[in-house]
Structure formats: C-alpha cells, structure tokens
Amino acid sequence: MALDSTTGNDGAVFTEVDMGSSDSSASTVRATIVQASTIFYDTPATLDKAERLLAEAVSFGSQLVVFPEAFVGGYPRGSNFGVSIGNRTLKGKEDFRKYHAAAINVPGPEVDRLAAMAGKYKVFLVMGVIERDGYTLYCTVLFFDNLGCYLGKHRKLMPTGLERIIWGFGDGSTVPVFDTPIGKIGAAICWENKMPLLRTAMYAKGIEIYCAPTADSREVWQASMTHIALEGGCFVLSANQFCRRKDYPAPPEYVFSGTEEDLTPESVVCAGGSVIISPSGTVLAGPNYDGEALITADLDLGEIARAKFDFDVVGHYARPEVLSLMVRDHPATPVSFTSEKTESSHK
DSSP states (O other): OEEEEEEOTTSOEEEEEEOOOSOTTSOEEEEEEEEOOOOTTOHHHHHHHHHHHHHHHHHTTOSEEEOOTTTBTOOOTTOOTTEETTEEOHHHHHHHHHHHHHSBOSSSHHHHHHHHHHHHHTOEEEEEEEEEETTEEEEEEEEEOTTSOEEEEEEOSSOOTTHHHHBOOOOGGGOOEEEETTEEEEEOOGGGGGOHHHHHHHHHTTOSEEEOOBSOOSTTHHHHHHHHHHHHTSEEEEOBOEEEGGGSOOTTTSOOTTTGGGOOTTOEEEEOOEEEEOTTSOEEEEEEOSSSEEEEEEEETHHHHHHHHHOOTTTTTOOTTTOOOOOOOSOOOSOOOOOOOOOOOOO
16 A cells, blocks of 8 residues: 655645555545635635635546535634523624624525536535525535536534534435445534434445544544444545634634633644545545645445445344334424315305
C-alpha cells in the first residue's frame, strides 16, 4: 500500500492511497473527503470555497467527494444561543436570526448551484448543509450525481444535546440509500451513527459507501467508524471540519460560551480527524488532525463481497425469527389537509 501526500493550491494536504487491488474485475472508485471550515454567516463565500475544493479533488481523479456536517450554513460550535431553562436572551434570538439567514432552502438556488458543480466536474457529491424549512432548521446531507442531478437528502434524525434547540428532527422518509454507478451511497450524521437501529436500516438498504459527516474530532470517534465498517461490510467515509477560532466571527458577534477567554485567533476549535475505512476495518486514509485537507483513497468495491463472506448483518448473520426491525419510512407532518368532493342532489 503506497501513501503519497501533495499540497494543494490552498495549502490543503491531498492524501492518496493506492490500494493495489488484486481483482481486476472489481470496480475501483476514487473518493475524497474534504476537511475544511465553513465561512461562517457567508453562504455565497462558502459555496465558492466548496467549488474550489471540489475542482481540486477532481483534478486528482476523484469520482466521489464528501463534505463535512453543516459545511454550508455552518456548525455553531460553542454557541448556546442564549438558552437556559425557562429563558431566552435577545442576543441569542438575534444569533438564531443570523444563523437562519445563512441556511438554505431545499430545493432552492444554492441546491441548484451545488447540482451544477457536480455536473460541471462530473463527480458524485455529498454535501452537509443547514436546511431551512420555513422557520425550522435541519442538519441535512444532500446527494448529487455526476450528471448534475439532485438525488435527495437525509435529515439528521436525532440532534445531540443543545443541537435540539436549533435543529428540528428528521423522519423515516429521508433515510435514503442511492443506487449509483459507483455503488450504493447513503449517509448518517455525527452521533446518529451511534444509533444501531438506524445503521441496521441502512444496511438493509444495501449501503456500500457509508458517508458519515461529523463534528466529532475526538480520537474515540475513530473506533465508531471502524466498527461501522466492520459491522456493515461497507466503506466508511467520515468528513469533519478543521476550524480555528478565527474561522468564526470575532467576539462579541460570536462567543464560544465558557471558553472564549482561553482562545486566541489561532486556537484549534475542531481538529478534524477525517478518515476513510475499508469493509475489513483497514484505515485507507487519515485520520488527519493537521489542518484543512483533501483526504483520498481508492475504494476496491470487491472488498465488500470479501467482507460480507465473513459477516452479513442483514443476511446470513441475521436471525429474523428472533430479532426484527420495523422502519416507518413515511413523512411525519404536523398538519395534513384533505378535501372531499361531495355530490349534492337538488330535488
């Protein structure tokens, strides 16, 4: 296994793994994880940055590019939006207004631009966004094919901790696995990757390239990613942002609650840790904790069958007569409207 590193035009590190596939009949997919920070509160500039990074990844032959959780719209690390039990502050409400303004509608012009990027560079694109649906926000992943078509979305089912204050909850209608020419692709976001029933549902849909955009840069996150690769017999691509304090607005506009006084502009507030793992549990690229980076590996899809021979969690290793799972995959809407046509007779 050969490992090469190249510095990109923006100072990002491109890591390439040559897997040396032993099966010439198996397909190989070159996949790249983007480890980079949002330009907070500036969605047009963030989209410009996304296109620069996408173009750089494609210049190295990438067919699939995965961006981190909340890349478009931003992950509001350290912010508490002025919330305490029974109280909201005026500044916190204004913080939410600005965060809401940076989010995107799905569908909408930003989605159209992302689709155009995927088509322009002929790449499959998985993008973490903050989705605006009226006045509720969702942490969402969008999927695009290499023809420039928007395929669909996954909304985070269970926001973690204070995320529940600012994000709504997804439902079973947005847990897709897309069957594409480069494999079956889906995503789970950050700590919902720890939900075994959600993972089981995705395995049952045949996921082969399991994308895990996250905001968790702890070393223990790597154990979860390795476990999922082994459990699901799939490639796991975990993308995280690398952020310094200066990547967020300066105080008092934006405050890291409880830690602001300990931070300098150069302080690392999210250390990345993006990684690509094979179905056998082998780390193919990463984890990277050094800075903004493009992290790439060649995925030998034949490895999936080799791994499933040992363990297929929803196949020969399942015991459906003992254990089973029901997934409600219909939209859960708070209001439904029905109209009935009635015939009245006039006599």
